[in-house]
Amino acid sequence: MEQHRILTPWLDTDLADIDGEEWRDIRGYEGAYQVSSYGRIKSLARHDRLGRFVRARIRRLSFHPQGFTTVGLRQDGLENSYAIMLLVGNAFLTKQHPDQIYMHRNKNQLDNRVANIQVGTWAESHSLDLALGKKTSRTPTLVAYQQQRAAQHLEQFGIRQQGQLSAKTCPVCLVAQPLTAYYKNHHRCKACYLQKLGIKSVGKLAASQALGEQGLRKCSKCKQIKPFADFGNSKRNAFGKQYACKACQKV
The missing domain is CATH 3.30.60 (Wheat Germ Agglutinin (Isolectin 2); domain 1)
Structure with a gap:
C-alpha cells in the first residue's frame, strides 16, 4: 500500500503522511493550504470567513487537457487555479534568474515530487525532451515553417537574372512585376493586396504608385x-x- 502511495501520490487523498513527506506553506495562502514534497495539497483545519470550522483534508487534483495537474485555492471568496509543479517549485526550490522555469526531470507531468522537479531554461527543457524522445529535432518551428514556405514561393514565382532575384509573378493577377511593386514579405502585388483590403488608390497616391513602378x-x-x-x-x-x-x- 505504501509503495502505491509513493508511485501515484497525485491520486492519494489519505490525510496520513507518506513516508518521508514534508509539508510547507503555500505562498499567499499561509495558514490555509500547504504543499508537500510529493506534490499533494492539504487544506488545513481552520475557521472560514463566515466562522464555520473547516476540517483538514487532502485536496483532489484536477487534470488539465495539456496533461498536468492543477488545484483551485480559495481565499476571500475568490478561487484561483495553480499548476502543482509551480506550487512545489515555489515552496521547495529557488530560481536564480527570472527567465528560469520549473521542469520535470522524467517529463512525466503527473509526477510532481520535488525530487523530479528542477530549475532550468526553456533550452534545457527542450534538450531534455530530445534526450527522452518526447520531441524530435525535426519538429518544425513557426519561423522555420514560414521561411520554408517563403523559399518555396520564390522558387515557384520568382524571376532571376544572373542568379539574383529581379522580379516576381503575382499569384493573383499572374503578372510579372518588379520587386518595387510588392510590399516587404508580401506575395501579392500592391494592387492586388490593396484590392483585397478594399482600398482604392486615387489622386496623388495613384500617380505616385505609377511613378514608383517605373523607378x-x-x-x-x-x-x-x-x-x-x-x-x-x-x-x-x-x-x-x-x-x-x-x-x-x-x-
Whole structure:
C-alpha cells in the first residue's frame, strides 16, 4: 500500500503522511493550504470567513487537457487555479534568474515530487525532451515553417537574372512585376493586396504608385520627376512623408 502511495501520490487523498513527506506553506495562502514534497495539497483545519470550522483534508487534483495537474485555492471568496509543479517549485526550490522555469526531470507531468522537479531554461527543457524522445529535432518551428514556405514561393514565382532575384509573378493577377511593386514579405502585388483590403488608390497616391513602378519619384520641393537614386531618406511631418531630392536637401 505504501509503495502505491509513493508511485501515484497525485491520486492519494489519505490525510496520513507518506513516508518521508514534508509539508510547507503555500505562498499567499499561509495558514490555509500547504504543499508537500510529493506534490499533494492539504487544506488545513481552520475557521472560514463566515466562522464555520473547516476540517483538514487532502485536496483532489484536477487534470488539465495539456496533461498536468492543477488545484483551485480559495481565499476571500475568490478561487484561483495553480499548476502543482509551480506550487512545489515555489515552496521547495529557488530560481536564480527570472527567465528560469520549473521542469520535470522524467517529463512525466503527473509526477510532481520535488525530487523530479528542477530549475532550468526553456533550452534545457527542450534538450531534455530530445534526450527522452518526447520531441524530435525535426519538429518544425513557426519561423522555420514560414521561411520554408517563403523559399518555396520564390522558387515557384520568382524571376532571376544572373542568379539574383529581379522580379516576381503575382499569384493573383499572374503578372510579372518588379520587386518595387510588392510590399516587404508580401506575395501579392500592391494592387492586388490593396484590392483585397478594399482600398482604392486615387489622386496623388495613384500617380505616385505609377511613378514608383517605373523607378521614379516626384520631388516634394522642386516638383521634378527623378529616379530613386537621386533621393535620400524621407522625412515625416504633420502632412505625411516628404520626399526631397538630394539637390534640394543641400539647399
